[in-house]
Structure formats: C-alpha cells, structure tokens
Amino acid sequence: MRESGAAFFTSLTLHSLAMAFVVGINLAIAFRLVGFAPKLPIAPLTRFYPLHWYCAVLILVSGLALLLAYPAKALTNEVFYLKLTALSIGLLISKRFQYTLSNLPEDEPVQNDHKQLAYLSLVVWATTICAGRFLAYTHNVLLASRFY
Amino acid sequence: MNSPWGWPVAESIHFLGLCMLIGTVGLFDLRMLGVAKQVSLTELHKLVPIGVLGYLLNVTTGTMFLSTAPDQYLYNPAVQSKFFFMLIAGINMLFFYATTATEVKRSEDSASLATRAKTMAAISLLCWCGVIICGRLITYYRPPYYWCLWCQ
Numbered sequence: 001m002r003e004s005g006a007a008f009f010t011s012l013t014l015h016s017l018a019m020a021f022v023v024g025i026n027l028a029i030a031f032r033l034v035g036f037a038p039k040l041p042i043a044p045l046t047r048f049y050p051l052h053w054y055c056a057v058l059i060l061v062s063g064l065a066l067l068l069a070y071p072a073k074a075l076t077n078e079v080f081y082l083k084l085t086a087l088s089i090g091l092l093i094s095k096r097f098q099y100t101l102s103n104l105p106e107d108e109p110v111q112n113d114h115k116q117l118a119y120l121s122l123v124v125w126a127t128t129i130c131a132g133r134f135l136a137y138t139h140n141v142l143l144a145s146r147f148y
Numbered sequence: 149m150n151s152p153w154g155w156p157v158a159e160s161i162h163f164l165g166l167c168m169l170i171g172t173v174g175l176f177d178l179r180m181l182g183v184a185k186q187v188s189l190t191e192l193h194k195l196v197p198i199g200v201l202g203y204l205l206n207v208t209t210g211t212m213f214l215s216t217a218p219d220q221y222l223y224n225p226a227v228q229s230k231f232f233f234m235l236i237a238g239i240n241m242l243f244f245y246a247t248t249a250t251e252v253k254r255s256e257d258s259a260s261l262a263t264r265a266k267t268m269a270a271i272s273l274l275c276w277c278g279v280i281i282c283g284r285l286i287t288y289y290r291p292p293y294y295w296c297l298w299c300q
Contacts, residue, residue: 013285023170024172
C-alpha cells in the first residue's frame with residue numbers, strides 16, 4: 001500500500017469522497033430534524049440511506065487500506081481513536097434514524113428525542129471530520145521501524 | 149495560519165463546508181437523477197441555502213490557504229484542475245437557474261424531467277466529485293516538481 005502511490009492515493013480519494021456523501025446525507029437529515037425546511041417530509045429522506053451505507057462500507061474498506069499503509073502512525077495517535085469512536089456513534093445514530101424515521105407520518109411533528117439525537121449527530125460528524133484532518137498533523141510516529 | 153492549529157482547523161472547516169454542499173446540492177442533483185423519487189424536489193431545494201453557507205466556508209478557508217502559500221497552490225496542477233471543476237460547476241449552476249430551475253420545481257416526478265435538467269444534475273455532481281478528488285491530490289503535486297497540467 002505504502003509503496004504504490006496509486007493504491008495509496010486511490011484509497012485516500014475514495015475515503016474522502018465516501019466521507020463527503022456519508023456526512024452530507026447525515027447533515028441534511030439532521031438539519032431537517034432540527035428545524036430547517038420544515039415542510040420537507042422526513043420519511044422519504046430515508047431513501048438516501050442505501051447510498052449512505054454503500055459509502056459507509058467504502059469508508060471502512062478504504063480506511064482499512066490506509067491503516068495498513070501506516071499502522072503505527074494511526075494506532076499510536078489518540079486522535080485516531082477519537083475519529084473511530086465518533087464515526088461509530090454517527091453510524092449507530094444513522095441506523096436508528098433509518099428505522100425510526102422511515103415510517104413517520106408526513107404531518108407528525110419532530111419528536112424531541114429525534115431532535116436531540118440530530119444535534120448529537122451534527123456534533124459527532126463534525127468531530128469525525130476534524131479528527132480526520134488533525135490525524136495528519138498530530139502523529140508522533142510515522143513508521144514502526146522507529147522502535148527498532 | 150502558520151500556527152500549529154491554523155492549517156488543521158482551516159482544513160476541517162473546509163471539508164465540513166464541502167460535506168454541507170454535497171449533503172444539499174449533491175442530494176438535489178441525485179434526486180433529479182432519479183434517486184429517492186419520493187422526496188419532493190421543491191422542498192428538498194429549501195436545504196440548498198445550507199449548501200451555499202458551506203460554499204462560503206470553503207471560499208473563505210480556501211482563500212486563507214491560497215494567501216498563506218500562494219506558490220504551493222497557484223502552480224499546482226491539482227489546484228488548477230480544482231478551479232476548472234469549480235468554474236464548470238458555477239457556469240452549470242447559473243445556466244440551471246436561468247433556464248431549468250422553474251420547470252424542475254414545477255415537476256415533482258423525476259421521470260418527466262427534461263434530459264437537459266438531468267444532464268445539468270450529472271454535470272454538477274461530477275464537478276463536485278472532481279473538486280473533492282483534486283482537493284485530495286493537491287498534496288501530491290506540489291511545486292516545483294509540477295507546475296501545470298500541460299508542462300509535465
């Protein structure tokens with residue numbers, strides 16, 4: 001992975017593209033739940049979730065490829081675990097939204113717990129993005145060979 | 149910008165802005181192309197101001213990058229390609245609002261949308277994906293080894 005520029009770059013690009021779609025879809029649904037575009041029916045928005053899950057798989061596969069390229073760089077950095085935790089919480093919220101919102105009647109007002117979960121979703125996705133960007137700047141170890 | 153936090157904070161805001169754009173303009177494009185046909189086009193379009201806010205965040209942070217290290221950006225073929233995709237997306241958007249937006253908002257059924265509207269949606273989506281790809285490429289094509297697409 002590390003020695004092939006094309007493989008590493010392809011993984012990095014696919015990771016960014018998939019992340020943009022996953023975070024984008026989650027932001028759109030969260031913004032709707034917290035009160036933007038109040039006439040936009042919520043249940044049909046869940047039809048974007050299949051694309052979301054395809055992209056989530058792409059994030060995991062490309063993320064694993066990037067981890068294989070520089071395992072020591074990520075695994076010795078606390079920010080990596082913060083990203084992993086925020087990403088996992090974000091995906092769990094997506095799963096919950098997909099199940100609870102898909103049959104929501106059009107005229108039903110947004111429940112308070114959905115609204116609170118939407119705020120949490122906005123925070124965890126922002127954390128995922130920030131942690132991802134900070135990963136490139138906060139590592140202390142690049143290669144495991146440093147230790148021997 | 150040259151403080152330890154400057155670049156990562158600006159880059160984080162830059163990518164968040166891009167996600168806001170993809171989550172609103174990108175989803176509107178996908179809807180025009182026939183994804184999630186049950187979603188109302190008119191109502192989905194009301195999320196687009198969030199995408200505009202995201203775009204403004206991108207322009208602001210992008211200007212910060214450019215003004216801090218202009219030589220690393222202006223002579224970088226990935227940046228030049230990114231600007232090209234942004235230009236095409238911008239022209240496409242102007243053309244869309246001038247010719248097709250009213251018709252799209254009237255028509256809730258994507259099957260009945262004109263091929264022109266769908267073509268514009270595809271161009272928009274491809275351009276924003278191109279912007280993301282070129283944005284990722286920037287770090288791999290730093291001057292002085294590369295300085296334009298046509299002089300390798």
